[in-house]
Every structure is written in C-alpha cells, then in structure tokens.
Amino acid sequence: MSTIVPQPALVEPDTSASFPISSSTRIYTDAGSTAAGDVGNYLAEIMRPSTDYPLPVMPSTTAPAGGIALLLSGADPSVGATGYQLDVTASRVTIRAQQPEGLFAGVQTLRQLLPAQIEAKDTRQASWTVPGGHVVDHPRFAYRGAMLDVARHFFTVEQVKRHIDNLALYKINYLHLHLTDDQGWRIAIDGWPNLSTVGGSTSVGDGPGGYYTQADYQQIVAHATARYVTIVPEIDMPGHVHAALASYPELNCDGKPRAPYTGTDVGFSSLCLGRPITQTFVDDVIRQIAALTPGPYISIGGDEAHQTKPSEYATFMNWAQQTVAKYGKAAFGWHQITGASLQPSTMVQYWGDSSTHVATASAAANGTGLIMSPAKRAYLDQKYDSRTVIGLSWAAEIDVRSAYDWDPATYLSGAPASSVRGIEAPLWSESITTSQDIDYLTFPRLPAYAELGWSPSSTHDFTRFSRSLAAQGPRWDALGIRYYHSSQIPWSTASSSTGPQGPVPSGIEGKCLDVLGANHADGTPVVLYDCNGTPAQHWAIGNDGTLRAFGKCLDVTAGATTNGAKLQLYTCNGTPAQQWRWNPGQGAGILNPVSRRCIDDPAATNANRTQIQIHDCNGTRAQIWRLP
Structure with a gap:
C-alpha cells in the first residue's frame, strides 16, 4: 500500500x-x-x-x-x-x-x-x-483537471475516451476540452454549418481536420460522466477565432472572407464586436453547448485577444458571462478575463508564467474562485528537457520534479489559499497528432498534478512520490501507454529509450520517410517512398532527441550543416547531426537544432527513392512531416 x-x-x-x-x-x-x-x-x-x-x-x-x-x-x-x-x-x-x-x-x-x-x-x-x-x-481540492486541445490538431471520439480512461485512474475529475481556435472549429452548431465544413477542415501544418457532431460530443460527455469526469467545453472568444472568421465572413468587421490558418501564431484574430450578428452567433453557440453539457461550466476563453480594444473586450466579456449564466451555466475564463467585471460564479484559470499577477490576485481576494495552471509548472505541452523532440519550451522545460514541487494554494502571490478551487494541467496540441503523443507528454507528469490536487499538502514528498510513480510504469506498459522515462524516477523496469513509434508521413500525400534497401548498414540513404507499413518506415522518437529505425539513428551525412546535405541511417553516436525537434515556426516541420535547417524533399515531387536532405526552413509542403 x-x-x-x-x-x-x-x-x-x-x-x-x-x-x-x-x-x-x-x-x-x-x-x-x-x-x-x-x-x-x-x-x-x-x-x-x-x-x-x-x-x-x-x-x-x-x-x-x-x-x-x-x-x-x-x-x-x-x-x-x-x-x-x-x-x-x-x-x-x-x-x-x-x-x-x-x-x-x-x-x-x-x-x-x-x-x-x-x-x-x-x-x-x-x-x-x-x-x-x-x-x-478524500480530495484536497474539488477540481482536479486536465485540458486537451482538440482545435490545433483534432482527436477522434475514441481517442478522447481513451484519454479520459487514463485520467480517471488518477482521480482526475474534470476534462477541459479546448474546442475552438484559429486553426480549427471542432463542434457542429445547428444553423452555422460552415463552422464544421470550413472551420473544421484544417489543423496545424495543413494536416487533416475534423469535428464532432453533437451526437459525437454527447458520446464523449456520457463516457466521461460514467467515469465521474466532468467535461468543461471551451469556445474561445473574442480572440483565437480565425476558424470562425474563415467560416463566416460576416463575423469580420470588413465582411470579407478569410483564408484558413494552419500556423501556430496567436493573438491576431478577433470577432467584430460591434456587429449585431456577432452576438447572435455567440448566443447560438453558447445556448447549444449549454444544452449538450450537463456539467456546471462553459469556458469562454478570453486570452490573448490582442486585436480587441480593452474597453470593447470588457463590454463583450461582461455580456458573454451573462449569456452563459442565462443558459444555466457558470463561466470559466483564462485569467485575462479579469479585464472585465466578473460574475460571482465566474471561475478564473491562471496560466501565467509568473507567480505574480495583480488583477488575478485582486479578483481572488474579492471572492473569485481560481483554477491554477501556471505555464512554468503545469503545462503538459512543454518539453521535459532540451532534447525532447515534441512539445514546446516557451514557458519552461518541465520534468517530473518541476511538475510536482509547487503548491497550488500558495503559488500566486496575494491570492488567498481559500480562493483556489483546484488545479488543471493543459495539453496544447501544436506539436502532437496521435494518442501516443498525448501519452508521452501526459505521463509521467499527470500523476504529479493529480497528487497536488488530491493529496493533503502534509504528504508532499518527492522522494516518496518518485518511488510511487516508478511503480506505475508496469501498469502503463499493460495499458499500452507509451510514457517518457524520466531520469528523475527510479523506474522498476528497464528504461525505454524511445517514445512514440510509427511512420513519419510527408506533406506529400501518400509518402513516408523510408530506409532504402534491406541491409540497414551505416550510410544507408533515407528516402521518400510510398507509405506501406513496412519496418523500413517504422521510426521511434528517442528520449535523447533522436529519430530511430532498426536500432540506428537518422543522421546528416558527414555531420554537414549546409543546404542539400543528405540524410542517412547511422549508428547512434550522440552527435548534433542526429538531433531532431518539431519546428514550431513552420507548423509541422522537423528541425535539426544545430544547423537550424529542416528535413526537406529536394524534388518536392511524388518520386519514390528521392533521398531526403536538410534545407533552410520555409514551411513548404516539401518540409511538412508528421512525427509518430
């Protein structure tokens, strides 16, 4: 025990x-x-x-x-x-x-x-x-949550249900679904069909989009309810709305259509708050989401609305909170919502990268409830260390100890401990596309957040926790969870050196990264080839920043860093020529961090056996790759 x-x-x-x-x-x-x-x-x-x-x-x-x-x-x-x-x-x-x-x-x-x-x-x-x-x-906090961003990359009903099952094992009782953003709109709304067919058709890096019918969403809600997990749907506004603006030109102040967006920038979009149709649109969306959601909360986002004037933002968010209340729910919002007048029932989610935020602390002192998600501690999309292939690092590199060693009740300066209702660990999906990716960035950090939310603060001890966490490894193996083997944890089973595994598809439809030939000797060319599911196209993300096949590493020939240098398979040796990272600047590129060049198809054609190279990152389809 x-x-x-x-x-x-x-x-x-x-x-x-x-x-x-x-x-x-x-x-x-x-x-x-x-x-x-x-x-x-x-x-x-x-x-x-x-x-x-x-x-x-x-x-x-x-x-x-x-x-x-x-x-x-x-x-x-x-x-x-x-x-x-x-x-x-x-x-x-x-x-x-x-x-x-x-x-x-x-x-x-x-x-x-x-x-x-x-x-x-x-x-x-x-x-x-x-x-x-x-x-x-018994739990310390009533709210113990995780967030999954299904807007930047879409995840199916079955993928979300699987994630809920894994969360429930650690007594997580809220799942915040980030349903809309600039790159995708993921929930069907009656009367606004373009939100699904246009807004739902895209994702980061020009990958396939997707959306949930209302019946799909109800399946997710029912599955979560059976596991005592409450769904918190988020419809971000007034910023992070480009997918909606691309779907309905009338939501733009100039009435002109917008092309879909598949990059990773933030803060550039805004609803046209002065147009009557905007309130009609938002009211319709909130009304339908409220009717589909048995839980008490609807998140209206409110973050990074850089293109919205502060006075207009405050007026709109005041109205949006009232609209949520009109349909029987309490509003949730990222901490920028403190720029509006808060309803007594509104919950503020703090995600800042500092332990100081005067407006949020003031709201908390005046009775507003807080959910703690500080980016430097609780963001699951951040890398474990500098060698992690997927994930971001703008806030911090968060290994298990950093995830565990903080107290949600005392983290934000000036906020009374009594104002903190719980904790949530957000997983943004710019760099993830598969269930393996979700698992890899979620585990082993999620149990740390679960313990912060559930266990008495008096039990907090990293040495004890690390032993308990190590004992979870065989359980995750049995569940098929491909987790990150942090060196901070004394795992009870042999440490795996790899994370997610599978093909690396190209942005050129039907083509994959392939090891040419059958002998796999050092120097074997790595090429473009029809995706076929063979071992020559089975790659594994290494915990050490490598991409591996047949026990060897993807390598730049002779360690070259210039445009046109060819890629090969070579014995893993820890050199910079074998380091690879997801490239946030280009949506779905794979970057060599030393040369700052991206994996590239030199011919940009469908030609089989074209040897892959590195080249200046440019975001073209020849440089789009999807990691396992």
Whole structure:
C-alpha cells in the first residue's frame, strides 16, 4: 500500500492479511443504488480480461461475508461526498463511501493495489492478491483537471475516451476540452454549418481536420460522466477565432472572407464586436453547448485577444458571462478575463508564467474562485528537457520534479489559499497528432498534478512520490501507454529509450520517410517512398532527441550543416547531426537544432527513392512531416 498515487490521506497497511481474488470471487454492490452497480460493473470489466474470471456483480442489502463489496454506508465521516474508505482483510475487500463518486475513487485505489497486469486486455498469469490494510481518503481540492486541445490538431471520439480512461485512474475529475481556435472549429452548431465544413477542415501544418457532431460530443460527455469526469467545453472568444472568421465572413468587421490558418501564431484574430450578428452567433453557440453539457461550466476563453480594444473586450466579456449564466451555466475564463467585471460564479484559470499577477490576485481576494495552471509548472505541452523532440519550451522545460514541487494554494502571490478551487494541467496540441503523443507528454507528469490536487499538502514528498510513480510504469506498459522515462524516477523496469513509434508521413500525400534497401548498414540513404507499413518506415522518437529505425539513428551525412546535405541511417553516436525537434515556426516541420535547417524533399515531387536532405526552413509542403 506504499505506492498508491495520489497518496491517500490515511494508509495503515496490514502485512498479516491479504485477499486473494479467484474464479469464485463476486462483486457486491449496494442494492439501493443503480450508480453503485455501475461502478461494480466498471470494476468487473477491468478485471475480467486479464484474470479470465467471471466476477459476477450482485446487489446486496447487507455487508457480505466475502468477495469485493462496494457500499454506500458505514464510511468514516471524514471522507465527505467524494472520498472513500477501503478495508482489505483475509476474507474480503470493502469500499465504503457516502456517494457513488467516492466508490469510483476507491476502485481506482484498488486497481493500483492489484498487480499491474490486471490492466491487460488479454489473459495473464499472476497472483491476483490484494494486500491487507485500511485506507481513509478524500480530495484536497474539488477540481482536479486536465485540458486537451482538440482545435490545433483534432482527436477522434475514441481517442478522447481513451484519454479520459487514463485520467480517471488518477482521480482526475474534470476534462477541459479546448474546442475552438484559429486553426480549427471542432463542434457542429445547428444553423452555422460552415463552422464544421470550413472551420473544421484544417489543423496545424495543413494536416487533416475534423469535428464532432453533437451526437459525437454527447458520446464523449456520457463516457466521461460514467467515469465521474466532468467535461468543461471551451469556445474561445473574442480572440483565437480565425476558424470562425474563415467560416463566416460576416463575423469580420470588413465582411470579407478569410483564408484558413494552419500556423501556430496567436493573438491576431478577433470577432467584430460591434456587429449585431456577432452576438447572435455567440448566443447560438453558447445556448447549444449549454444544452449538450450537463456539467456546471462553459469556458469562454478570453486570452490573448490582442486585436480587441480593452474597453470593447470588457463590454463583450461582461455580456458573454451573462449569456452563459442565462443558459444555466457558470463561466470559466483564462485569467485575462479579469479585464472585465466578473460574475460571482465566474471561475478564473491562471496560466501565467509568473507567480505574480495583480488583477488575478485582486479578483481572488474579492471572492473569485481560481483554477491554477501556471505555464512554468503545469503545462503538459512543454518539453521535459532540451532534447525532447515534441512539445514546446516557451514557458519552461518541465520534468517530473518541476511538475510536482509547487503548491497550488500558495503559488500566486496575494491570492488567498481559500480562493483556489483546484488545479488543471493543459495539453496544447501544436506539436502532437496521435494518442501516443498525448501519452508521452501526459505521463509521467499527470500523476504529479493529480497528487497536488488530491493529496493533503502534509504528504508532499518527492522522494516518496518518485518511488510511487516508478511503480506505475508496469501498469502503463499493460495499458499500452507509451510514457517518457524520466531520469528523475527510479523506474522498476528497464528504461525505454524511445517514445512514440510509427511512420513519419510527408506533406506529400501518400509518402513516408523510408530506409532504402534491406541491409540497414551505416550510410544507408533515407528516402521518400510510398507509405506501406513496412519496418523500413517504422521510426521511434528517442528520449535523447533522436529519430530511430532498426536500432540506428537518422543522421546528416558527414555531420554537414549546409543546404542539400543528405540524410542517412547511422549508428547512434550522440552527435548534433542526429538531433531532431518539431519546428514550431513552420507548423509541422522537423528541425535539426544545430544547423537550424529542416528535413526537406529536394524534388518536392511524388518520386519514390528521392533521398531526403536538410534545407533552410520555409514551411513548404516539401518540409511538412508528421512525427509518430
């Protein structure tokens, strides 16, 4: 019981007892609660594939003599509405809570007490034994969140649902979905079809876009609700709206259409706040999003509205908050919303890169609730270190200790601790396109934020946490989570040197980065070739900044740094010629950080076997590549 993440409020191990799960084990749930039965079925569905046990779920009106019991009575009063009590003896496992949400939290702790292979989707051989002991647990903050940006790159319903499942394991209970931005509009709005067909058609680096139908969005909400995760949808305004402006010219002050945008700049777009159609548009969007969202919040963004006059911004954001309230929700906003008059129910999300922000601290002192997401500590899109291939670094390089060693309640100078409602870790998606990418930047940092949000501050200790985190590695392996093997963590399994794996498609449709030939000797050319799924097109992102295939590294021939230098496969040697980074300046390029040149198709054609080179970064289609 020493490696539970987040650390419980009270843990009392009992080494003299343990409970063996067998083919005869049953799961009993409170007979008076359908929701408790649902939690029992959720637990059974996790455990059945790996154990190959039937694990029937049965309602019970009394505490059963054996098995696993999920009961809504008898919990220690300190657990409150969302905590739980867990007791493991030789005869049974009992989780008690006051509400089903507490039972669900207790189930996450039970999962971590079982061998990591319990998470596998196929039958495994293991001793399915739960160690004995007593746990009483409850959260420090009511809001423990993560954010996923689906606007800059789109992620499917199934990808979002998978991410929700991984968040729930660590008792994260809010998922903030950044649904709209300059590069894409991701939610269908009745009466405004171009938002989907035009605004939803693009993403960073000219990649494929996408959008959610309202039925899709409801699927995400339902999946999250079943895991006690509340969705917070964000419709950013009045800036970060280029996708909307490209969809409807009448939202522009000059009434002229805008071309879609696929770069990574910010702060250049604004709704035309003086036009009546703007309020009609915003009202329609908020009304429909509110009707689709059972949670209490709708985020109206409010950040980086550099093209909006401050007086117009304040007037508009005052109205937008009132509109959210009109449809029965409370407004969420990034901390720039403090430039308006805040409604009593408005929640402010602080993302600044400083521990000082007078306007936000003043609002907090006057009763406004804060969610803490300081970029230098909590931004999941920031690199782990200077060698991380994907991610950004404008705020900081954030390894696990930096993610863990701060206190949300005291971080912002002048803000009362009582104003802090919780923590959120945002993942912006400029540099990520796959579920592997999401995993790689999320884990192992997400559990650090989960512990900051859940565990008592008195338990905060990085040495203890690092040991607990190391024990999660085999569990992530079983779940198929490709995580970053931070050198700060004493992993209990052999450290992997690679992150996301797969093909590296070109911006030229149907072409991939390919190792030419079959011998893979040093000096083998790296070329453009029809994507075919063969091992010659299987690349892995190295934790050391490399791109690897066949155990060797992508290399600039002879270490050259000039235009036209060819790429080859070569034994990994740690030289600058083998270093690669996602290039934020060009949307989807791959940059050699020493030469400052990008991977380039010299012919810019569909010709197979064209040897790839480096060249001055220019953002052309010949330099668009999508990392695994």
